[in-house]
Amino acid sequence: MSIAxxxxxxxxxxxxxxxxxxxxxxADQLRRAFLLVTATVELLLAAACWFVEPASLGGELLCLxxxxxxxxxxxxxxxxxxxxxxxxYLKAEDPGARTDFHQGLHFSNAPEATFTGCMLLFLAASxxxxxxxxxxxxxxxxxxxxxxxxxxxxxxxHRRSLEATWKYLLICSVGIGFALxxxxxxxxxxxxxxxxxxxxxxxxxSQGSGRVHPAxxxxxxxxxxxxxxxxxxxxxxxxxxxxxxxxxxxxxxALLSGALLNCAxxxxxxxxxxxxxxGFAEFTSTLLxxxxxxxxxxxxxxxxxxxxxxxxxxxxxxxxxGILLIALGVGIAAGRGGLLHMAGHSLVKAALFLLAGNIxxxxxxxxxxxxxxxxxxxxxxxxxxxxxxxxxxxxxPFVVFISEFFVxxxxxxxxxxxxxxxxxxxxxxxxxxxxxxxxxxxxxMPHDRTAKGGENLLFVLPSACLLVSxxxxxxxxxEWLRESLDRAAALAFHP
Amino acid sequence: MTVLxxxxxxxxxxxxxxxxxxxxxxxxxRSRLCIRLVALQGVILxxxxxxxxxxxxxxxxxxxxxxxxxxxGGMLPLLLWHTYKKLHPRxxxxxxxxxxxxxxxxxAAFAFSLWLNSRLGIAANPLxxxxxxxxxxxxxxxxLLITSRRMALAQIFGYLVMENGIYLLGAPMAxxxxxxxxxSILMDILVAAFVMGIALTxxxxxxxxxxxECFASLRD
Numbered sequence: 001m002s003i004a005x006x007x008x009x010x011x012x013x014x015x016x017x018x019x020x021x022x023x024x025x026x027a028d029q030l031r032r033a034f035l036l037v038t039a040t041v042e043l044l045l046a047a048a049c050w051f052v053e054p055a056s057l058g059g060e061l062l063c064l065x066x067x068x069x070x071x072x073x074x075x076x077x078x079x080x081x082x083x084x085x086x087x088x089y090l091k092a093e094d095p096g097a098r099t100d101f102h103q104g105l106h107f108s109n110a111p112e113a114t115f116t117g118c119m120l121l122f123l124a125a126s127x128x129x130x131x132x133x134x135x136x137x138x139x140x141x142x143x144x145x146x147x148x149x150x151x152x153x154x155x156x157x158h159r160r161s162l163e164a165t166w167k168y169l170l171i172c173s174v175g176i177g178f179a180l181x182x183x184x185x186x187x188x189x190x191x192x193x194x195x196x197x198x199x200x201x202x203x204x205x206s207q208g209s210g211r212v213h214p215a216x217x218x219x220x221x222x223x224x225x226x227x228x229x230x231x232x233x234x235x236x237x238x239x240x241x242x243x244x245x246x247x248x249x250x251x252x253x254a255l256l257s258g259a260l261l262n263c264a265x266x267x268x269x270x271x272x273x274x275x276x277x278x279g280f281a282e283f284t285s286t287l288l289x290x291x292x293x294x295x296x297x298x299x300x301x302x303x304x305x306x307x308x309x310x311x312x313x314x315x316x317x318x319x320x321x322g323i324l325l326i327a328l329g330v331g332i333a334a335g336r337g338g339l340l341h342m343a344g345h346s347l348v349k350a351a352l353f354l355l356a357g358n359i360x361x362x363x364x365x366x367x368x369x370x371x372x373x374x375x376x377x378x379x380x381x382x383x384x385x386x387x388x389x390x391x392x393x394x395x396x397p398f399v400v401f402i403s404e405f406f407v408x409x410x411x412x413x414x415x416x417x418x419x420x421x422x423x424x425x426x427x428x429x430x431x432x433x434x435x436x437x438x439x440x441x442x443x444x445m446p447h448d449r450t451a452k453g454g455e456n457l458l459f460v461l462p463s464a465c466l467l468v469s470x471x472x473x474x475x476x477x478x479e480w481l482r483e484s485l486d487r488a489a490a491l492a493f494h495p
Numbered sequence: 496m497t498v499l500x501x502x503x504x505x506x507x508x509x510x511x512x513x514x515x516x517x518x519x520x521x522x523x524x525r526s527r528l529c530i531r532l533v534a535l536q537g538v539i540l541x542x543x544x545x546x547x548x549x550x551x552x553x554x555x556x557x558x559x560x561x562x563x564x565x566x567x568g569g570m571l572p573l574l575l576w577h578t579y580k581k582l583h584p585r586x587x588x589x590x591x592x593x594x595x596x597x598x599x600x601x602x603a604a605f606a607f608s609l610w611l612n613s614r615l616g617i618a619a620n621p622l623x624x625x626x627x628x629x630x631x632x633x634x635x636x637x638x639l640l641i642t643s644r645r646m647a648l649a650q651i652f653g654y655l656v657m658e659n660g661i662y663l664l665g666a667p668m669a670x671x672x673x674x675x676x677x678x679s680i681l682m683d684i685l686v687a688a689f690v691m692g693i694a695l696t697x698x699x700x701x702x703x704x705x706x707x708e709c710f711a712s713l714r715d
Contacts, residue, residue, distance in 0.1 A: 136673070136676040136679075136680075137676065139680070140679045143680075146687070147686050147687050147690050159712060160712050162698045163710040164713060165694050166647060166694055166695075166707075166710065167713075169687070169690065169694060173691075174641065174654065177654075177658060180665075180680070181661055184661070184665045187665075187668050188623065188668075216615075242713075242715065247713070306715065
């Protein structure tokens with residue numbers, strides 16, 4: 001057996017087996033080490049996929065194309081960063097009953113074994129979604145991410161986290177149900193008198209040109225877009241996202257925003273790949289642009305004067321998911337930029353959520369009005385937080401600026417109205433995010449929150465590495481990565 | 496694929512039962528009745544691969560029938576029952592719309608799906624046109640239960656009813672080569688219901704209620 005044929009099974013089985021084993025590891029410290037080792041090996045395996053082309057298994061059931069490899073790599077990088085953070089985070093968590101600083105009610109955490117196990121299952125499900133080109137198995141992977149990430153959101157079992165978990169479970173499960181209907185309609189659209197059995201692999205579906213029933217196909221795409229769009233946090237199906245991202249532990253928010261949303265985007269990307277091949281790109285592009293701009297608009301409306309820095313990051317995710325859809329709708333002119341945007345958003349947003357955890361731990365509030373003087377109390381976190389906000393709002397020289405510029409370039413091909421709207425919304429969001437950030441970093445500390453204590457390096461190191469990566473990608477895009485982005489973009493971005 | 500006349504009559508009768516159970520669910524206020532109705536739907540849906548297979552029944556499809564029967568008709572209702580026993584208060588509560596209006600909306604959805612079925616250029620598989628109206632109305636009933644009930648347990652009922660409708664919609668496409676996929680989807684739904692049940696137990700403990708009206712602390 002060659003390394004190529006072992007890569008994909010190893011990538012899938014490692015976190016799956018580790019998750020099962022983690023429930024039987026008796027000591028918390030040992031389990032944390034186990035989590036970190038698994039994350040490291042998984043990251044190395046994902047890196048190996050850039051050097052050795054993994055062999056496909058079962059046709060396209062397990063098949064890593066350029067897009068899948070990008071999503072897989074991002075997931076593994078973020079999971080490694082989150083695991084590094086988790087080691088110190090879980091150590092600092094009090095396992096007994098304590099008081100919720102927001103509502104003053106008592107609560108206790110879920111068992112740490114459940115948390116670690118679900119994190120590893122989440123990794124396995126995300127890897128499955130990234131490494132398949134079969135629409136049915138992709139659905140299974142994405143639905144599994146929903147189910148296993150719900151216990152992560154309600155790790156702190158207080159009222160708000162349970163409320164957020166319930167909304168997340170219900171809205172995403174119904175949304176994913178819609179995506180399943182979309183898959184069934186896709187099957188129907190591809191059927192003919194001579195062909196009742198349809199292979200749901202993307203390549204097979206893409207060869208259905210000329211035999212496709214237009215009404216069924218359009219209905220299928222709408223259901224897939226709404227279904228996976230709900231999971232991706234696209235407006236108006238985004239309502240779960242600010243709640244779940246703000247109430248989950250920060251490292252979970254980082255994974256949700258940086259990895260989970262990409263998996264959901266992959267569902268829409270695959271649907272668009274089929275639509276492009278069978279000649280429906282014009283219809284789908286209009287829908288993608290409409291949903292993309294609606295998400296940016298909703299984010300812009302809510303982000304200004306929001307007053308909660310975790311929800312601000314969550315609405316920023318809604319905005320960036322909108323930009324991804326806009327890029328997909330614009331087509332190949334924004335292709336490389338769109339996928340670069342996915343990478344940039346994942347890196348920066350995950351870093352910001354991890355930093356938000358540090359702020360929350362020191363100030364015991366999520367209100368950006370009540371946080372000030374971070375430059376003195378949390379100097380490293382403060383510097384990285386400001387850098388991260390500058391990066392995520394599309395300021396040069398970070399990668400998000402480059403990718404947003406690519407998308408703007410693509411939009412300019414179709415007149416001036418859409419680029420103007422795009423720039424206006426970006427401007428509003430920039431002001432909406434930068435104003436509270438400056439207030440948080442500058443000024444003096446509130447008197448009741450002057451508790452001293454150094455910053456744990458493990459709490460800032462993952463974010464620093466992620467932000468440096470985002471800066472490096474903005475300054476220099478290696479040839480091999482450029483080539484890979486172009487290959488991935490050619491799959492679903494229409495000419 | 497053709498549906499044999501006798502099998503066709505049985506199929507119509509079973510689909511009739513599914514639609515009646517939808518209306519009963521929409522009008523029901525007691526959780527016990529709802530769980531029994533969900534179980535009934537599960538048992539009926541367990542037989543669907545038999546009709547999809549027609550005269551081409553294979554051992555694998557027979558296994559699929561057995562698994563669907565056990566999971567949809569047995570395990571999922573048991574899971575609901577287990578959750579229900581832990582909750583106080585237990586009633587799923589009346590609909591915001593009122594029970595009569597809910598049932599009338601269900602009827603309207605069924606009428607609409609019959610009309611839609613006649614309007615759509617139905618796909619190559621004739622079994623699909625038999626099943627489509629019931630499946631569509633069942634999905635709608637599930638969504639109505641989710642959105643119109645105050646108690647979170649009723650929302651789980653709604654989710655399962657919606658999934659039953661989706662399963663019904665996909666039944667004509669059941670094929671031996673995709674049994675693994677159907678099992679995976681079924682397992683996902685089972686685990687989702689399990690996780691929802693656990694979440695609901697914690698919610699009940701934290702809020703002393705499962706009334707979704709209590710979920711009002713997360714707002715912008």
